[in-house]
Structure formats: structure tokens, C-alpha cells
Amino acid sequence: MKEIKLKPCPFCGGKAYLGESWEQTKTVQCSVCGCGTLHLKNKLDVIELWNRRTVPEDSANQQN
Numbered sequence: 001m002k003e004i005k006l007k008p009c010p011f012c013g014g015k016a017y018l019g020e021s022w023e024q025t026k027t028v029q030c031s032v033c034g035c036g037t038l039h040l041k042n043k044l045d046v047i048e049l050w051n052r053r054t055v056p057e058d059s060a061n062q063q064n
């Protein structure tokens with residue numbers, strides 16, 4: 001089966017992992033800050049969901 005790489009956490013850059021929860025749903029969570037995706041039944045869906053969250057913002061953010 002094809003392995004799909006999880007992108008690092010969009011918030012802290014921590015390592016993400018694929019977890020299972022109740023009723024055999026899947027979730028991707030950050031191992032550092034604990035943020036994660038929704039719980040979905042399809043593994044590929046949560047991975048895609050997680051990876052989509054890490055898309056960098058186009059606009060230059062100038063917060064100081």
C-alpha cells in the first residue's frame with residue numbers, strides 16, 4: 001500500500017501522526033501541540049485534510 005507522507009504541523013512544525021479513535025475513525029494529530037483534524041472513516045481523507053491545512057498563505061503577513 002502506498003505511503004502518504006504527513007506534512008508537519010501548520011502551527012508548531014511538529015511531527016504529525018495518524019491515529020485511530022473510537023468507532024474505527026481516523027485522525028491526524030500533531031505529536032507536539034496536539035492539534036488535529038476531524039475524525040473521518042477514510043484514512044486517505046484525513047491525510048488529505050491534514051496536508052491541505054498546511055498550505056502556506058500567499059499574502060505576506062507583516063505582523064510584528
Ligand SMILES: [Zn+2]
Pocket residue numbers: 009010011012013014030031032033034035
Ligand atoms: Zn503542532
